[in-house]
Amino acid sequence: AGHSGNWDAYLRHIEIVDSLAVLTWNHLQANPAYAHKTYMFITADHGRHDDAHGGFQNHGDDCEGCRHIPFLALGPGIRAGYTSAEPFTQEDVCRTVSRVLGMPVDQAEGRTMDGIFRE
Numbered sequence: 001a002g003h004s005g006n007w008d009a010y011l012r013h014i015e016i017v018d019s020l021a022v023l024t025w026n027h028l029q030a031n032p033a034y035a036h037k038t039y040m041f042i043t044a045d046h047g048r049h050d051d052a053h054g055g056f057q058n059h060g061d062d063c064e065g066c067r068h069i070p071f072l073a074l075g076p077g078i079r080a081g082y083t084s085a086e087p088f089t090q091e092d093v094c095r096t097v098s099r100v101l102g103m104p105v106d107q108a109e110g111r112t113m114d115g116i117f118r119e
Helices: 007-030 090-101
Strands: 040-043 071-074
Touching: 007 040, 040 090
Parallel strands: none
Antiparallel strands: 040 071
């Protein structure tokens, strides 16, 4: 629906994906093998054009909208309700996940999104 040009359909599909994320998280938390031990990261591979660059149905350049992607982190060490005012890049996702996994990513660029973690 993102490329359809139909704003209502686009929003409806965002709501569907959001609801599936909630269902997935709730399913994980209902299973003792995963509850309070699992992290879930949700992001996108790109943003969308802002209105000044053609609108939501397209993407692919360096406009403000294309540079912004959603990022959601859930898990036992993640600060609930936290919103970062600091900009991050997709490269930072790798470093951040590596911190959770406790494995080095020496060749990865980017930095860890330290603010999302509880101290």
